[in-house]
Amino acid sequence: MGMVIRNGRVIDPAHNVDGNHNLYINDGFIAALDDPPEDFETDREIDANGLVVCPGLIDLRARLREPGQEYKATLDSELSAAVAGGITTLCIPPDTNPVIDTPAMAQMIQQRAWQIGKSFIHPLGALTQNLEGKTLTNMAGLDEAGCVGVSNALVAVKDTVVMRRAIQYASTFELTVFLHSHDPWLWGNGVVHEGEISTRLGLPAIPEAAETVGVARDLALIETTQAACHFNGLSTARAVDMVARAQREGLPVTTDVTAHHLHLTEHDIGFFNTLCHVAPPLRSQRDRDRLISGLKDGTITAICSDHQPHEPDAKLAPFSESEPGISGLETLLPLTIKLVIENVLTLSEAIALLTIKPAQILNIDSGHLGVGATADICIFDLESEWTFDRGKMLSRGKNNPFHNWPFRGRVTHTLIGGELAYTRQSENL
Amino acid sequence: MIADMQYDQTGQLRHFLTIEGLERETLVHILDTAESFITFGEREIKKVPILRGKTVVNLFFENSTRTRTTFEIAAKRLSADVINLNPTRLSTSKGESVLDTVKTLEAMHTDLFVVRDAHSGAAFLIAHHVPPHVAVINAGDGRHAHPTQAMLDMFTIRQYKKEFNNLNVAIVGDILHSRVARSQIHALNILGVPEIRVIAPKTLLPTEVERLGVHPYSDMSLGLKDVDVIIMLRLQLERMQGTLIASEQEYFNLYGLTGDKLAHAKPDALVMHPGPINRGLEIASDVADGPHSVILNQVTNGIAVRMSIMAIIMGGQAGRRET
Numbered sequence: 001m002g003m004v005i006r007n008g009r010v011i012d013p014a015h016n017v018d019g020n021h022n023l024y025i026n027d028g029f030i031a032a033l034d035d036p037p038e039d040f041e042t043d044r045e046i047d048a049n050g051l052v053v054c055p056g057l058i059d060l061r062a063r064l065r066e067p068g069q070e071y072k073a074t075l076d077s078e079l080s081a082a083v084a085g086g087i088t089t090l091c092i093p094p095d096t097n098p099v100i101d102t103p104a105m106a107q108m109i110q111q112r113a114w115q116i117g118k119s120f121i122h123p124l125g126a127l128t129q130n131l132e133g134k135t136l137t138n139m140a141g142l143d144e145a146g147c148v149g150v151s152n153a154l155v156a157v158k159d160t161v162v163m164r165r166a167i168q169y170a171s172t173f174e175l176t177v178f179l180h181s182h183d184p185w186l187w188g189n190g191v192v193h194e195g196e197i198s199t200r201l202g203l204p205a206i207p208e209a210a211e212t213v214g215v216a217r218d219l220a221l222i223e224t225t226q227a228a229c230h231f232n233g234l235s236t237a238r239a240v241d242m243v244a245r246a247q248r249e250g251l252p253v254t255t256d257v258t259a260h261h262l263h264l265t266e267h268d269i270g271f272f273n274t275l276c277h278v279a280p281p282l283r284s285q286r287d288r289d290r291l292i293s294g295l296k297d298g299t300i301t302a303i304c305s306d307h308q309p310h311e312p313d314a315k316l317a318p319f320s321e322s323e324p325g326i327s328g329l330e331t332l333l334p335l336t337i338k339l340v341i342e343n344v345l346t347l348s349e350a351i352a353l354l355t356i357k358p359a360q361i362l363n364i365d366s367g368h369l370g371v372g373a374t375a376d377i378c379i380f381d382l383e384s385e386w387t388f389d390r391g392k393m394l395s396r397g398k399n400n401p402f403h404n405w406p407f408r409g410r411v412t413h414t415l416i417g418g419e420l421a422y423t424r425q426s427e428n429l
Numbered sequence: 430m431i432a433d434m435q436y437d438q439t440g441q442l443r444h445f446l447t448i449e450g451l452e453r454e455t456l457v458h459i460l461d462t463a464e465s466f467i468t469f470g471e472r473e474i475k476k477v478p479i480l481r482g483k484t485v486v487n488l489f490f491e492n493s494t495r496t497r498t499t500f501e502i503a504a505k506r507l508s509a510d511v512i513n514l515n516p517t518r519l520s521t522s523k524g525e526s527v528l529d530t531v532k533t534l535e536a537m538h539t540d541l542f543v544v545r546d547a548h549s550g551a552a553f554l555i556a557h558h559v560p561p562h563v564a565v566i567n568a569g570d571g572r573h574a575h576p577t578q579a580m581l582d583m584f585t586i587r588q589y590k591k592e593f594n595n596l597n598v599a600i601v602g603d604i605l606h607s608r609v610a611r612s613q614i615h616a617l618n619i620l621g622v623p624e625i626r627v628i629a630p631k632t633l634l635p636t637e638v639e640r641l642g643v644h645p646y647s648d649m650s651l652g653l654k655d656v657d658v659i660i661m662l663r664l665q666l667e668r669m670q671g672t673l674i675a676s677e678q679e680y681f682n683l684y685g686l687t688g689d690k691l692a693h694a695k696p697d698a699l700v701m702h703p704g705p706i707n708r709g710l711e712i713a714s715d716v717a718d719g720p721h722s723v724i725l726n727q728v729t730n731g732i733a734v735r736m737s738i739m740a741i742i743m744g745g746q747a748g749r750r751e752t
Binding site for chain 2: 194195196198199200201202203205207271272313316317318319320321
């Protein structure tokens with residue numbers, strides 16, 4: 001099977017490519033750029049004139065709700081949403097029900113995704129059994145079963161000895177530990193950033209220190225073990241500073257930011273808008289500014305959706321009783337492009353933060369268009385202007401606060417392993 | 430956005446959810462209207478037909494005898510049919526949700542919901558989901574707002590002090606958890622009070638409280654110096670968790686209102702309290718019952734002020750049904 005994507009603006013940050021090229025795909029792999037390889041037979045063509053052709057997006061954190069919470073979403077619904085958003089690879093946290101703490105669970109989920117035949121799923125295994133923070137999981141087995149790292153998801157491992165040993169054990173197998181570092185006592189039952197909005201609305205608050213105390217503890221443990229760790233979606237300026245300092249000192253730590261923390265602050269909660277209820281919470285403008293500068297100075301090397309689809313009732317409650325999270329697969333690319341329009345990032349930098357850089361965090365061979373790579377490709381129209389309508393999302397969860405935002409840039413095709421997994425219908429183009 | 434929620438298209442007050450964002454004229458109108466109801470309780474026949482044929486549901490997800498009773502009396506004096514409900518809410522999603530309860534009652538042609546809930550934002554949630562001809566009054570939502578209490582406090586202050594624009598007001602106690610304090614602060618600011626102080630140990634002052642337009646103090650004698658009005662808040666011990674205050678004794682020593690501390694205020698200072706009072710914890714008995722105290726007047730005024738708010742909201746309701 002030979003396919004050629006003609007005359008698109010190919011952007012492949014891993015190889016410093018940004019220009020108009022033909023891209024040749026053979027049997028699901030990238031075959032050549034510009035000139036067809038010998039004996040290439042073109043079975044199919046995509047005219048990408050005026051479109052951007054880049055590696056398929058890699059989302060570092062997405063909850064697809066299956067198994068365990070199929071009333072919120074299913075792999076079927078969410079993988080359709082993923083390919084519509086140009087996302088070809090998803091990393092999923094282990095807090096499904098049952099928890100991904102055995103090789104069998106890790107394999108089962110990958111097999112389900114494989115059957116659906118859309119985006120690839122890379123699971124994270126649980127750091128401790130049933131996320132209870134007491135007993136280590138069989139990490140060698142989880143590694144063998146395809147887990148790209150281990151994590152205790154949103155649950156704090158309170159016991160510092162368990163935490164130290166867990167990251168030591170993970171580093172034995174060179175498994176990266178994905179941390180949601182926070183102090184569970186300071187976090188308490190908080191639902192919003194401690195600041196002007198929590199004071200005005202009288203909502204239980206999560207202080208900045210809930211994050212910085214957690215990050216400080218974990219950094220101290222990383223320092224003594226030298227284990228590779230990734231901090232999930234930091235929300236505060238101070239925590240970004242702490243990670244930047246640790247990186248300068250040579251610690252093997254990386255971090256990402258969610259697309260919504262780059263665009264929203266505590267003030268977007270307005271009067272109890274539960275769609276803006278996220279964890280960690282939206283913070284102050286100063287924090288948002290530091291997250292953006294962290295992308296520019298290289299402290300933060302990925303933007304993710306932190307996708308959390310919900311059924312409508314989960315958000316139809318008083319703020320503190322509503323469930324946190326945004327259904328974000330379909331706004332990941334347009335929100336990132338918005339940073340390009342706002343002159344925060346170049347297009348190539350933006351794409352790198354969604355492709356090769358998260359691939360490096362996950363330590364997977366993906367996110368680039370080098371010859372021989374799997375042909376996971378996202379094609380989008382950078383000039384297409386559209387208004388986001390959360391009612392039209394493919395994700396079963398419509399909980400997205402960017403309703404009616406004007407966006408530029410829209411996915412037209414998504415290829416997975418050289419096969420078209422998504423094509424935008426012409427009436428929507 | 431908040432103005433859109435609380436006013437209808439013609440600028441009439443539609444819901445009463447929070448003081449924040451209301452016009453000064455609206456607050457003055459509420460106080461003036463309450464004035465006309467104040468002598469009402471002393472009449473032989475204590476009823477006017479303003480809300481005749483209307484159904485008012487007191488929907489109290491959180492228990493309260495005092496507030497519910499004054500709302501009930503206020504609605505009955507306006508000739509409304511009043512129903513009191515205290516549904517038990519389960520915090521899990523398995524129980525009937527707030528909105529389910531409201532929708533059921535709405536189907537029975539309720540005209541006005543008076544809502545109290547333990548969670549901040551509950552009254553907003555309900556107001557977002559009722560049809561245009563149904564009104565919502567917030568009778569206290571979590572730590573967020575208790576706007577009718579704040580209005581009756583403003584009414585009481587105006588009874589004694591006449592003007593707001595020359596006052597120095599101190600609010601003392603658990604500001605962190607107090608919906609009453611938040612609403613009072615907004616009302617005092619909108620009515621033009623030049624100096625508002627909040628006095629509490631730092632554990633009970635919310636972060637960035639200055640942004641609400643107040644001056645924080647942690648020293649009672651400094652904070653009370655030359656104030657015209659002292660509003661004491663109820664200290665709810667069950668919320669203190671052993672870490673917000675060290676002990677009742679130390680709290681009373683430092684922040685309990687005694688005659689000695691009262692002496693720092695102006696000689697004609699008013700002492701107020703939204704009740705119910707904890708004698709010997711936040712206020713000494715001789716002060717609570719003393720000549721400066723207007724605590725019982727607050728209770729009496731509560732009925733007139735709530736009548737006023739209900740009458741104003743329902744006054745514009747006929748028009749909203751048609752549009």
